[in-house]
Amino acid sequence: MAEKKERTFRFLILGGGIAGVTCVEQLSTQIPSADVALITAGSHIKAVTNYKQVSKTLEEFDVEERPSSDLEEKFPNLVVIHSAVKSLNTKSHLVETADGRVFGYEKLCICSGGRPKLLTKDHPYVLGIRDTDSAQELQKRLSKAKRIVVVGNGGIALELVFQVEGCEVIWAVKDKAIGNTFFDAGAAQFLIPSLETDKPDRTVPCKRTRYTTEEPAPGAAQTFTAERNSRGHGSSSTKPGSALGPDWHEGIVLKGTEQVSRRVTLEYQCEVEKIFTPEELLNSTQQELNDVKGSWPVYIKLTNGKTFGCDFVVSATGVVPNTELFLHGNNFALADDGGLQVDDQMMTSEPDVYAAGDVCTACWEHSLLWQQMRLWTQARQMGWYAGRCMASHVLSEPIELDFCFELFSHITKFFNYKVVLLGKFNGQGLGPNQELLVRCTKGQEYVKVILSGGRMVGAVLIGETDLEETFENLILNQMDLTPYGEELLNPNIDIEDYFD
DSSP: OGGGEEEEEEEEEEOOSHHHHHHHHHHHHHOTTSOEEEEESSSEEEEEEEEEEOSSSOEEEEEEEEEHHHHHHHOTTEEEEESOEEEEETTTTEEEETTSOEEEEEEEEEOOOEEEOOSSTTOTTEEEOOSHHHHHHHHHHHTTOSEEEEEOOSHHHHHHHHHOBSSEEEEEOSSSSTTTTTOOHHHHHHHGGGGSSSOOOOOOOEEESSOOOOOOOTTOEEEEEEOSSOOOOOSSOOOOOTTOOOOTTTTSOOBOSSSOSEEEEEEOSOOEEEEEOHHHHHTOSSOOBSOOSSOOSEEEEETTSOEEEESEEEEOSOEEEOOHHHHTTSOOOBOTTSOEEEOTTSBOSSTTEEEOGGGEEEOSOOOTBOOOOOOHHHHHHHHHHHHHHHHHHHTTOOOOOOGGGTBOEEEEEETTEEEEEEESTTOTTTTTOOEEEEEEETTTEEEEEEEETTEEEEEEEESSOOOHHHHHHHHHHTOBOGGGGGGGGOTTSOHHHHTO
């Protein structure tokens, strides 16, 4: 491979997603004279736009697809190579592309992202949503669909179920509540009425130290219906208890063929047992069809014993790090989740090779208030920090772990509500040593804080609460809040002024 080498770059970045592009921008800004190359399979790259630093750790931005030429115009030192990567030889510091070209590097950063965890590979009626192409394919298929099954409970599943119109949705989640990755059952119950057109009446906020919510029994289903010209509920709607991501769907039409605006049936605590063709279903004696009307191109049996026919299945069960291509002939240390292990300088176990974004796993000793989640926000932060580390190492300058890894923070939108997650927002790893304070105004806001030893360690804010900066400061300062008790969430007290 060495004899075919076309050129050696000081910095070579693999992947045109948010992590890779942010890394390129940081390197080109830090060392404008360095020759930088970005290898990406597509003609477009993911660009961060409308970036806004909301607070010390919180940030908001949009993600846009732009021609890679925009990046080259911005940074004259940059070369964009349009090809997929075929192989990597870390000993020789060489990368071979799918079109047979070979490039050398001094420092390499792998930003190949993740790939969808599909229910089954290469099934004509199973679609994974991960990139622009798959989102457009979803739009195309949905335009002819009457019913789909969505499997998964993460950010993509949440937004997809909410955005789809004119098509019945069977939503299979393995947990006791929706959005288990991001929030608890109380927040889930707050959001669920958004699956109906009627907005809940606004009520006086109530606050409680502890709360309970009725959980659906295993195998139970909840149905929510929103008709265009009538108001009605499905077989068993639910009401929330009194106190209990970037917009990938923008620009595409998620609309089916039916007159119903929205009809969602939730199947809790179940996973996919088997996917059948119509022929396989006919030959199966043990199947019990829930739907006996009409015929469908594909059938899906859930572990709760129910079988549904549908036009296609959307697999939204998360991603796995895209590492396979780089493992052959190299000696990368992998984390338990399959990601490339990186230290607090974003370096892998191979010399001069860094990684950022979904492909890597942060294996340094984490701050007590931070955890890795494969989100747009962290892809940007990791790409930015990896670029800084690479530049600092070349310039022999010291660098400390960036402050963004001190506190987990994320802003997104679910069911048209602003959602802010801070710290150990779900009490991750705290065990029984935690206290919850909750304030809920039906249809308006849901505020939950997690206290440990009297100090705030996490928060979930849904709606326009304007509390994110105050709570961020309280978490970072680790102030003892024991004297304030439940008054901390008293709606009659302006907490922002109180702790200003």
